[in-house]
Each structure stands twice: as C-alpha cells, then as structure tokens.
Amino acid sequence: MAIDADKVAQDAINAIAEKIKNLNTLNIIVAGKTGVGKSTLINSVFREKLAETGMGKPVTQHMRKITKKGVPLAIYDTRGFELGKEVQTEVKKEVTETISKGFATQDINKAIHCIWYCINTASNRVEPEEIEWLKELSMDNQITQVPIIAVLTQAFSKKKALELRQMLLNENLDIIQVIPVLAEDYEIEDLGTAKAYGLDVLIKVMGEALPEELMDTLQNLQIVSLEEKKRRAQAAVATAALAAAGEGAAPIPFADCALMIPTQLGMIASITVIFGFDVNKSIITALLSSTIGAGGATVLGKTVVTNILKFIPGIGAVAGGAIAAGTAGVITAALGEAYIGVMELVFKGDMSIDDIGTKKGKETMSQLFKSNLKASNDCSQRKVGI
Ligand SMILES: Nc1nc2c(ncn2[C@@H]2O[C@H](COP(=O)(O)OP(=O)(O)O)[C@@H](O)[C@H]2O)c(=O)[nH]1
Numbered sequence: 157m158a159i160d161a162d163k164v165a166q167d168a169i170n171a172i173a174e175k176i177k178n179l180n181t182l183n184i185i186v187a188g189k190t191g192v193g194k195s196t197l198i199n200s201v202f203r204e205k206l207a208e209t210g211m212g213k214p215v216t217q218h219m220r221k222i223t224k225k226g227v228p229l230a231i232y233d234t235r236g237f238e239l240g241k242e243v244q245t246e247v248k249k250e251v252t253e254t255i256s257k258g259f260a261t262q263d264i265n266k267a268i269h270c271i272w273y274c275i276n277t278a279s280n281r282v283e284p285e286e287i288e289w290l291k292e293l294s295m296d297n298q299i300t301q302v303p304i305i306a307v308l309t310q311a312f313s314k315k316k317a318l319e320l321r322q323m324l325l326n327e328n329l330d331i332i333q334v335i336p337v338l339a340e341d342y343e344i345e346d347l348g349t350a351k352a353y354g355l356d357v358l359i360k361v362m363g364e365a366l367p368e369e370l371m372d373t374l375q376n377l378q379i380v381s382l383e384e385k386k387r388r389a390q391a392a393v394a395t396a397a398l399a400a401a402g403e404g405a406a407p408i409p410f411a412d413c414a415l416m417i418p419t420q421l422g423m424i425a426s427i428t429v430i431f432g433f434d435v436n437k438s439i440i441t442a443l444l445s446s447t448i449g450a451g452g453a454t455v456l457g458k459t460v461v462t463n464i465l466k467f468i469p470g471i472g473a474v475a476g477g478a479i480a481a482g483t484a485g486v487i488t489a490a491l492g493e494a495y496i497g498v499m500e501l502v503f504k505g506d507m508s509i510d511d512i513g514t515k516k517g518k519e520t521m522s523q524l525f526k527s528n529l530k531a532s533n534d535c536s537q538r539k540v541g542i
C-alpha cells in the first residue's frame with residue numbers, strides 16, 4: 157500500500173497544531189524588589205522574551221500580568237517591594253488573593269502554579285522584612301500549597317550565593333528550594349566574565365514541583381535545559397515504540413506497516429512541542445523522506461520497509477512478507493531518536509531549523525536513523541519488553 161508522503165506530512169503538521177493548542181497555560185508569580193533581575197530571569201528562561209513585550213496588563217494595584225499570543229505562559233510581575241513595609245503588606249495580600257481566586261476556579265489554566273521570590277545575591281543581605289514576608293505568605297498558602305522557590309539572582313559570586321542560601325535554609329521557611337542563578341553572563345571589571353548558570357536547575361526543580369498536566373508546557377517554554385527536554389522527548393519515544401510493537405505480538409505484513417504511522421505522527425508531534433521550535437511542513441517532509449519514506453513520495457511502503465530491515469542486525473530474511481512486532485517498535489524508536497538528534501543540534505545552535513530541510517539536514521537525519529536502527533535493536537527490544 158502506498159501512503160502519500162505529502163498527506164502524512166500534513167497530518168503531522170495538524171497533529172502538532174492540535175497539541176500546541178491544547179497545552180495548558182503555566183502561571184507564575186514573580187516577586188521581588190525592582191532591579192533584582194526578574195525581567196532578565198524571565199527572558200532568559202523562557203522563549204519569546206516575554207518580559208520585553210511591554211508593561212503587561214494591571215491585574216491588581218501592584219501586579220501586572222504579562223502574556224503573549226500563542227505562548228502558554230502568564231507571568232504575574234509584582235511591583236513596589238522596595239517601597240517599604242506598608243506596600244509589601246499590600247503586595248502580599250494581592251498575591252494571596254490572586255492565588256485564592258485561581259484556586260477557586262479549579263481550572264488548571266487559571267490556577268497559580270508557582271511563585272519565584274527573587275533576591276539579589278549581590279545585595280549581600282536579605283532584609284528581615286523579606287523573611288517575614290515569605291513566612292506570612294507560606295502561612296496564607298497552607299491550603300493552596302503553591303510551590304514557592306527562592307531564586308538568588310545575579311549570583312556571580314558563588315561563595316556569596318551559598319552563604320545566602322544557607323542563611324535562608326536556616327530560617328526553615330516553607331519553600332521548596334533556594335536556587336542561585338546567573339541569568340546572563342556577567343562582566344566583572346578586569347576579572348573577566350562570569351558565565352550564566354543555574355537556570356537548568358530551576359527548570360529541573362519546576363519539573364519536580366509541577367503537575368503532569370503542565371510538563372509539556374514547561375518543556376515547550378523553557379530554553380535552558382536540553383537534558384530535561386530530551387528526557388521528556390525520550391519518554392514519548394518509548395511510549396510510541398511500545399504502542400507500535402504492542403498492537404499484538406503477531407507479525408505485521410508489509411502491506412500493513414502504514415498502521416504504525418498514526419503512532420509515529422503522535423510521537424513526532426510530541427517531540428516538536430517539547431522542543432518548542434517552529435516546525436513547518438517542509439521540515440516534516442524532509443524528516444520522513446530521509447527515514448521512513450522512499451524518494452519523498454510514499455511512506456513505509458514495501459520497498460522502504462525492506463530497505464530499513466537491512467539496517468537492523470539479526471533480522472535476516474523475512475518470512476511471509478511480514479515484520480515482527482518488535483521490529484515495528486525498533487523502527488519507531490529509531491525515527492524518534494533521529495528527530496530528537498536534529499532537534500538537539502538546533503537547540504545547541506549547530507544547525508538552524510531551516511537547515512533541516514537541506515541536503516545536509518536530510519543526510520544527518522538519515523545517518524541518525526540508520527545508526528539508531530543498528531544500535532537500538534537489542535536495547536529497544538528490551539525497552540519494549542520483548
Ligand atoms: N549580567 C547580568 N545582568 C543582570 C542579571 N540579572 C539582572 N541583571 C541586570 O540588572 C538590571 C536589573 O534587571 P531587571 O531584570 O530589569 O530587574 P527587575 O526590575 O527585577 O525586572 C539590568 O540592568 C540587568 O541587565 C544577570 O543575570 N546577569
């Protein structure tokens with residue numbers, strides 16, 4: 157059966173659009189004095205430089221909500237912490253009310269999911285009012301249990317950051333972590349440059365604190381941890397490989413190999429959403445033609461499958477024109493790993509997203525696919541429990 161590659165690519169694009177549309181919105185309150193580095197932090201952690209897009213919309217007297225069309229993120233930026241005790245009390249009340257309101261809706265898209273309380277490491281000390289503020293906030297937060305993370309910003313001095321971190325931990329505050337970060341490289345006069353660090357730790361901690369319904373959103377938005385993106389993407393590949401292999405242990409006739417395509421498209425859509433790049437149809441077409449397509453016209457036809465089998469060691473001659481169910485899992489896993497491989501190159505800046513569609517990009521994917529077929533036979537079969 158010849159499966160039209162163009163239609164498959166279009167189906168993939170539709171699946172990606174659908175998944176993006178269905179992402180839940182992540183809502184974060186970012187608090188702390190003006191100048192500590194809140195905007196810099198937000199712009200460094202998430203794609204789209206959200207904090208640059210303007211002032212946001214006022215939601216309370218001291219809080220503005222920053223959003224951008226097509227980005228499943230809302231940042232509640234607080235103002236006025238530096239204005240003294242009275243304003244701080246007002247800010248705390250507004251924060252608590254915003255949390256309660258969101259909580260009452262029982263809607264994941266409206267709830268506040270996390271609070272980042274930012275403290276400037278370079279300022280050398282935490283004011284007693286700030287500790288008091290955090291204590292009171294935790295008290296108000298006993299039922300709602302929104303995870304609070306203390307972020308030590310501008311931590312170019314790691315020594316100072318560790319001292320400050322210990323001091324905060326000693327206060328026994330009800331916060332889940334204290335994380336030193338340097339959002340952007342910092343030039344220290346005559347001493348060279350301190351490299352940005354710590355943002356991947358912040359994402360890892362968020363990944364542990366947030367509910368499953370926000371995991372794809374978190375990975376889609378964050379641009380600082382390749383490791384976390386890969387971990388989530390590889391889980392999607394394992395699930396798809398299992399589904400492709402597990403649709404009955406019976407061998408799959410060549411003519412029915414197309415039955416795995418929907419599973420593979422779901423997998424490609426998941427990986428695309430996790431990496432958060434703008435992937436268009438020509439990129440998907442390139443991916444398909446360099447892996448499971450023949451000359452770009454058909455996908456998983458008999459010739460293609462026969463050709464793929466040559467790269468899997470230990471398969472040998474195939475009796476009765478059918479492939480083993482486990483082999484379907486191997487092919488699916490190799491496709492997923494090849495796609496993750498190019499996404500990784502784009503993430504690292506070694507390849508642009510448009511390069512994927514070029515000869516060089518296709519060759520890279522083809523190489524990755526074949527090497528994964530070779531390598532993954534044993535371990536994928538183990539992964540899918542065969
Ligand atoms: N190099 C460097 N500068 C930073 C960092 N964080 C904040 N800054 C600088 O500190 C100033 C205040 O930061 P901003 O993000 O506007 O603080 P906000 O008022 O809390 O939003 C700006 O000039 C930033 O460039 C950082 O991680 N690295």
Ligand SMILES: [Mg+2]
Binds near residue numbers: 194195
């Ligand atoms: Mg700001």
